[in-house]
Amino acid sequence: MSHKLRTEILLVSQTVIISLLLYWMFLETQSNSFLKSWLSQNFPLGLVLLNAWVVAAAIAELALVTGFWIIRLESEGRAPKVRARQRAGLEAKPRYSARLASEEDLALPSSTPFYETIEVPILILTLALATQAVSLWFVTASTFRITSFTPDSFFYASNLPLTYWWGLGATLALFFTRSIFRGRQQIVLDVSVLFLLSFYLIGLPSFAYQDPRFLDAYYHTGNSLNLLNYQAWLNSPSWYGHQFPGVFLFVGQLISIAGIDPFQLMRYYPLGLSLVIVFMVYVITKMFSSSFASIASATFLGGMWFQFHISPQSLELILYLGLIFLVLKIIEDAPRRKLWTMTGLASIPIFVGSHPETPLAFTLGLAGFLILSLLRSKKTFLQQSLRSILPFSALVCWVLVWWFVIAVDALSLVQTTILAKALLTLSQLPIGIKTQASLPLTPSFSYGVTVLAEQVVSVVVWATGLSYFLFLRRLQPRELFLGGLFLAAVSTIPIAVFGRTDVLQRSYLFALVPFVILTAWLLERRSVLTFRGRDLFRLFRTGFIIMMVLFAVLIPITRYGIDPFHYIPGSSLYTANVAAGLQQHSILFLEPDEDGWRFYAGLDGAISQPRLEQSNIAGQLGGFVKPNSDATLPGFNLTYSKPDSTAGYIVLPSYWQNLYSLRFGHNSTFYYAVRNEFTGNVTQNFNLVYSTGTDEIYANPGLG
Known part of the structure; x- marks a missing residue:
């Protein structure tokens, strides 16, 4: 059997199978009410795609495309015979006759179709892996459902069905088939597999x-x-919004102009953002590494256990890249x-006004780039300083102006809660030093493993990235720039350890991006990875x-192990929605119970977030948060007090x-007891007015 015939059989078989699957899906949506309900709630476009006319058009188009390729294959098979007859006719003519070359003679030979350059078994294997990966994701998405969590950080991982792991394995295996493709086909495969991942x-x-x-998604x-609701950002009562309005204005435009439901936006935002970010990482890496761009981008995706929900930093990643x-x-x-310089200068104001930490990290990274250039050679330093002095100066000026003119409150917070603590602790070296614990002394086993896994992943990235500076003298300017960004991220670790632990996650995030790109570039330049005569390419x-x-x-585990206490169940959301309608009175919350209310109050017309509880909040409007009620922060003190009794609702x-x-x-029994004691005092002094069985709203008897 010829290669051409095998290809034709494969095309026809594939068309028949896909057509039967489409027809089966159409029949299933007509007879299976559960599938139709699931599609209407989770993938409304699927109902449109499985319409009878759309299915018929898709099958017809498949048949036409298959017929086109078969005709093309047959015509290509006859082409050599025509050229052979033409050559025979030419040889019959006198050898001394001359003629002008025609366009056909001057035309370059056409490229060979990709399906003729690949062995059929390998092509079938690739198609089989792709089919399994795609179909098993749909099976997993339709059968896997979570409505609430138990206190177990392994809950998400332990409930994943076999189809998820099988499909994930098939997706990862597709990365190892890319070498059989060339040119555009390889790029299409890379991007498709990354999107599927x-x-x-x-x-x-x-x-x-x-x-x-x-929880953070509801907050932002x-x-x-x-x-x-306020129709302005500069003088807005929102503490975060009036200082770094970038993501808030963007989300507001999606809701008001594009008409996107904010609840659905929160739900699907992580997926949409991840597709954009991974594509950008791939494009940047592909600039100087065609062989390892897909692996670098996949490593980035797997390492993103932090961010991607709606937040200023997540959207800032697009500007950062x-x-x-x-x-x-x-x-x-x-x-x-x-x-390029003018484009960069034009984007700096938006970059600075969207997130507090990312511009600082980028500025520090540019400074690190210049320092590394100087360490490499004076010539390199002079060249790169001339090229980067204008964007670097503009970035520094914008950061200073923004922080000292607009983000004044944020500057004060950073000085008092992060830098002051870090400097005070570092000044006590070598004795008396105290680090800010990122984990309680007695966490549950599953949560301890989750945090340990996050820390191991972070240390692996940091340690491997630091090892690249063994090859400093061989790094090119573009690699020195990524090295500067990486060093800037690592340099913030002491601030995180001794000042504020949530900065540690950002230290990892800002290190991950340059790390994966730099690794791919160094692997592409294989000769760079040698140390003292030893080739380290295979090791890396x-x-x-x-x-x-x-x-x-x-x-x-690393990304979803924290979801049991970051997920608001439906009953709590219903309660928050009811409480949002009580804004004409004061409403008291304990941290972090107010996040659901923040969202629904905004839908109900609120212009500000909850404020700290005051000595008397009777008659005041909106939400209030009881100070020191967050058990995860120092100074926890949850006792029923006189200001609590002045609230309209709790x-x-x-x-x-x-x-x-x-x-x-x-040790959670102690915290349960404190919380139950507070609840007991509330039940004695307030009247229960709403309950879902698990969540409750109490009203002050003085409201009448």
Whole structure:
């Protein structure tokens, strides 16, 4: 059997199978009410795609495309015979006859179709892996459902069905088939597999969770709704919104102009953002590494156990990667350097006004780039300083102006809560030093493993990245720039350890991006990875592949192990929605019970977030938070006090229980007792007016 005939049989078989699957899906949606209901709630476009006319058009188009390729194959098979007859006719003519060359004679030979350059068994294997990966994701998304969590950080991972792991394995295996493709086909395969990996690692909860994940998403979406209600940002009552309005204005525009439901936006935002970010990482890496760009991007996805929910920093990642791209172009693209420089200068104001920490890290990274250039050679330093002095100066000026003119409150907070603590602790060296614990002394086993896994992943990235500076003298300017960004991220670790622990997650995030790109570039330049005569290429390549697979396997724990106390169940959301309608009175919350209310209050027209409780909040409007009621922060003191009795309403949801159980383990009984004692005092002094069975709202008897 010829290669051409086998290809034709494969095309026809594939068309028949896909057509039968489409027809079966159409029949299933007509007879299976559960499937139709699931599609209408989670994938409304699927109902349109499975319409009878759309299915018929798709099958017809498949048949036409298959027929086109078969006709093309047959015509290509006859082409050599025509050329042979033409040559025979020419040889019959006198050898001394001359003629002008025709366009056909001058035309370059056509490229060979990709299906003729690949062995059929390998092509079938690739198609089989792709079919399994795609179909198993749909099966997992339709069967895997989470409506509430138990206090177990392994809850998400332990409930994942076999289809998830099988499909994830098939997706990862596709990365190892890319070498059989060339040119555009390889790029299409890379991007497609990366997008599919995003659906597995980041996007699955968007379809499996009943409600949006992560408390922070409700907080920041609430801020966006506040700005939208206030119709301005500079003098807005929103503390975060009037200082760094970037993401809040963007989300507000999506809600008001594009008409996107904010609840659905919170739900699907992580998936959409991950597709954009991973594509940008791939494009930047592909600039100087065609062989390892896909592996680097996949490693980035697997390592993203932090962020991607609606927040200022998540959206800032797009601008962060965009500025990395622009600086690389300024370094490498001499003919259009002025154009890239002007584009970078125009984007700096938006970059600075969208997030407090990212511009600081990027500025520090540019400074690190210049220092590394000087360490490499004076010539390199002079060249790169001339190229980067204008964007570097503009960035520094904008940061200073923004922080000292607009973000004054944030500057004061950083000085008092982060820098002051870090400097005070470092000044006590070498004795009396105290670090800020990132984990309670007695966490539950599953939560302890989750945090340990996050820390191991972080240390692996930091340690491997630091080892690249053994090859400092061989690094090119573009690699020195990434090295500067990496060093800037690592340099913030002492601030995180001794000042504020949540900065440690950002230290990892800002190190991960340059790390994966730099690793791919160094692997592409194989000769760089030698130390004292030893070739380390295979060691780093194998380690990078293991890292890609390991990060992807661990992400159900590293990323979703904290969801039991970051997920607001439906009953608590119902209660928050009811409480949002009580804004004409004062409403008291315990931290972090107010996040659901932040969102629904914004939908109900609120222009500000909850404030700290005052000595007397009777008659005041809006939400209030009881000070020192967060058990995860120092100074926890949850006792019923006189200011509490002045509240119009007190809201007591139930999702705090997972937080206490996971964070404090066997010591959680103490925190349960304190919370129950506070609840007992509330029940004695307030009247129960709303309850879902687990979540309650109490009203002050003085309201009448």
